[in-house]
Amino acid sequence: MQIEAGLHPGDEGKTSPKHVRDIDRRPWTAVEKHKLRGLVSRQVSAAKIAKQLRRPLASIRIMATSLGLTIEQG
Template sequence: MTQIKTAPQDDLNVKTVAERRAGNRNGRPWTAVERHKLRGLIERGLPASTIARTLRRPLASITDMATSLGLLFNSE
């Protein structure tokens, strides 16, 4: 039998889900003012999609930052 050689994972630049979610995803960094606005909008009970449009950020970015800040969206 012939053995197939594979490259080590480090050489493939493969990132795990946790590595992709850590920090930002090649977007612009969050400012303290944006984090403050995010917190306030969530506390007002606005849905994530509305907050994403208001802050002009992707929905995934909004939910990721909310999670990292320990904030939960109202599910009414």
């Protein structure tokens, strides 16, 4: 019996919930990175940026850090 990673015994064939499966799966486009830089420069909060770009808050923080940006908390 082979068990898929992240599933418990007896859960074979089941998929993970959508909110777990799709986090940070979409690659960032150049346009999204440009928008992120602009929003950060205008000191928009991380939560508002996440909502506007339709990305998880963690994804916003990770990308901002990788671009060398300091982002407002909240």
